[in-house]
Amino acid sequence: MHTASPRSLPPSRLRDAGLAPAGQRKIDWAAQHMPVLNRVRAELEQERPLRGLRLAVCLHLEAKTAYLALTLQAAGAEVVACASNPLSTQDDVVAALAEQGVTVFAWHGASPEEYESHLAAALDCHPDAIIDDGGDLVGMLHRDRPAQARRILGGCEETTTGVLRLKAMEKDGLLLFPMMDVNDALMKYLFDNRYGTGQSVWDGIMRTTNLVVAGKTVVVAGYGWCGKGVAMRAKGLGARVVVTEIDPIKANEAWLDGFQVMRMEQAAPLGDLFITVTGNIDVIRGEHMVLMRDGALLANAGHFDVEIRKPDLEQLALSRRLVRPNVEEFTLPGGKRLHLLAEGRLVNLAAGDGHPVEVMDLSFSLQALALLHLVREHASMAPGVYPVPAEIDRRVAELRLEALGLSIDQLSPEQAAYLSSWQA
Ligand code: ADE
Numbered sequence: 380m381h382t383a384s385p386r387s388l389p390p391s392r393l394r395d396a397g398l399a400p401a402g403q404r405k406i407d408w409a410a411q412h413m414p415v416l417n418r419v420r421a422e423l424e425q426e427r428p429l430r431g432l433r434l435a436v437c438l439h440l441e442a443k444t445a446y447l448a449l450t451l452q453a454a455g456a457e458v459v460a461c462a463s464n465p466l467s468t469q470d471d472v473v474a475a476l477a478e479q480g481v482t483v484f485a486w487h488g489a490s491p492e493e494y495e496s497h498l499a500a501a502l503d504c505h506p507d508a509i510i511d512d513g514g515d516l517v518g519m520l521h522r523d524r525p526a527q528a529r530r531i532l533g534g535c536e537e538t539t540t541g542v543l544r545l546k547a548m549e550k551d552g553l554l555l556f557p558m559m560d561v562n563d564a565l566m567k568y569l570f571d572n573r574y575g576t577g578q579s580v581w582d583g584i585m586r587t588t589n590l591v592v593a594g595k596t597v598v599v600a601g602y603g604w605c606g607k608g609v610a611m612r613a614k615g616l617g618a619r620v621v622v623t624e625i626d627p628i629k630a631n632e633a634w635l636d637g638f639q640v641m642r643m644e645q646a647a648p649l650g651d652l653f654i655t656v657t658g659n660i661d662v663i664r665g666e667h668m669v670l671m672r673d674g675a676l677l678a679n680a681g682h683f684d685v686e687i688r689k690p691d692l693e694q695l696a697l698s699r700r701l702v703r704p705n706v707e708e709f710t711l712p713g714g715k716r717l718h719l720l721a722e723g724r725l726v727n728l729a730a731g732d733g734h735p736v737e738v739m740d741l742s743f744s745l746q747a748l749a750l751l752h753l754v755r756e757h758a759s760m761a762p763g764v765y766p767v768p769a770e771i772d773r774r775v776a777e778l779r780l781e782a783l784g785l786s787i788d789q790l791s792p793e794q795a796a797y798l799s800s801w802q803a
Contacts, residue, residue: 388459388504391477392497394470394486402475405442406449413443413740414782415775416450419747423454428751430455435506437498437516438537439467439728440485443739445476447510450747452481461501463512464682465489466721467728495519502527508754509534510746511558513682514541521548521555532757533557535749536764537742539572539603540658540682545764557760559749561742564767566775568604571742575734576727577608580654580680581616583731587705587720588676593617598650600643600686601657602629609656609680610638621646625657643667652676654726655686665691671717678720680727687723705730744775 410417423429434456438444452458460476462468462485470487477483482504484497498519505527511517511534520528533556536542542562548554561567585592597618599610606622610633613620622633623643634640643663646653647670655662658681668691679686693699696709696717705721721729733739748771753760780787790798797803 386505388457388482389500391473391481391483392485392500393473393477393483396474396477398471399474399478402442402445402469402471402473403478405469405472406445406475409442409736409739410446412736413446413743415740415744415778416446416747418778418782419744420450420453423450423747423751427453427455429754432456432508432532432754433459433504433506434508434510434750435459435461435501435504435516436510437461437463437501438510438512439463439733440473440476440483441467441469441728441733442472443733443736443743445472445481447743447746448476448481449479450743451750452479454747454751458482459484459501459504459506461485461497461516462489462494463515464724464728465491465494466724467733469732499523506531508532508750510537510750511535511541512537514544517541517558518544521553525555528555531556533559533753533760535559535561535746535753537746538562538682539568539605542764543658549762549764554762554764556762557753557757558764559753560764560766561745561749564745564749564772564775566741566772566779567745567767571734571738572604573608573611575608575738575742576605576656576680577612578738579727579731579734580609580656580678581612583726583728584652584654584676584678584720587703587726587730588718589703590676592652595619595651596621596649598623598643598646598653599638600653600655600662601659601681602626602633603656603658605680606656607632607636609654610636614638618652621649623662644670647671650675652678653687654678654680656680657686658682660685661688662686664688665695668692668695668717669711671715673715674718676718676720677723678726679723680725682725684723684725687719689719689723692717692719741775741779744778745771748774 459482468487484500597613598621600623621639624630647667702708
């Protein structure tokens with residue numbers, strides 16, 4: 380069916396293989412709470428439609444992604460894994476994956492050079508297809524290995540940032556294979572981006588700081604689907620919520636959702652806690668930092684650590700120290716202290732376990748089914764970014780309702796005719 384690589388795989392590179400039992404317990408817990416993926420898995424295990432496929436996954440290596448990797452392995456794929464962020468990798472989960480026969484190159488806290496070398500090692504395994512989260516693996520293939528890229532069947536992308544990069548490559552005529560845009564499936568962004576980020580960001584911030592949210596002024600930068608979730612849950616926790624935006628439509632939406640809307644320079648002196656969720660660079664800069672209150676907390680929930688300008692913070696500070704795990708205090712002239720969480724990396728994964736399991740159940744079921752679609756259809760797919768077919772979205776929605784034991788009404792023939800008629 381496809382071009383399985385005959386090359387044998389090198390050994391995994393990981394921190395400590397002895398951590399595997401602890402990692403396996405985390406994976407088992409996730410697996411128990413992923414009924415949709417389990418339904419998909421039951422079919423894939425029987426048919427093994429990915430037999431002969433070597434797949435590289437570049438994902439946040441925690442329990443839910445591990446279960447996706449194992450599901451794809453059960454579907455017949457030979458799976459190679461590397462991390463999509465050096466701080467979200469959980470070493471015990473990596474060890475468990477390796478024990479289960481996945482070839483993994485990752486450890487928590489990898490330096491930028493180690494991180495790159497892990498991605499390169501995954502590509503050295505000559506995968507036939509890719510699942511990426513944020514576009515680093517696809518980016519490396521196109522930048523450093525165009526000849527290899529031309530032999531790839533295609534892949535799937537998980538997140539907004541990755542899809543933006545893919546679309547930029549497509550626009551410039553540089554994308555060399557088809558990529559499924561899983562992020563923009565309805566069963567992905569309406570749930571993962573909104574409710575997933577909405578919960579996991581607060582989980583990460585609360586477990587890291589152990590501070591109360593109620594009564595605080597929380598400034599949320601960005602009112603896309605992720606920002607909406609973060610702001611909604613901030614309100615539920617009793618915070619006063621300010622939203623900053625660059626898009627007038629989203630700003631209007633935030634206002635009618637009951638939030639204050641203003642520019643970052645106006646919000647800077649008001650906020651107790653700032654959360655960037657824009658996907659863009661330089662959202663909180665030195666000029667804002669100098670206006671902030673003593674003790675203000677700064678967290679990022681966007682894919683890359685570029686939204687809070689860390690070099691500005693480092694330049695402004697007279698001293699810095701770690702005051703709790705994942706909380707770095709920067710003292711500015713005059714004694715004002717600003718606290719950066721998780722090095723400005725995505726706080727829900729670098730200082731937490733990522734989105735709730737039941738939410739990732741939907742995203743990863745879409746990933747599995749989108750990959751299957753790609754593998755089956757790639758011959759007729761030119762390089763480009765492809766939406767997840769509506770039938771897959773609908774199937775995941777139906778499986779989720781089935782798992783919840785919920786049933787919904789059906790259109791009667793008369794209702795269906797009414798909806799499709801202009802005369803009635
Ligand atoms: N867990 C695994 N991947 C994740 C992602 N992209 N966002 C949040 N949690 C995750």
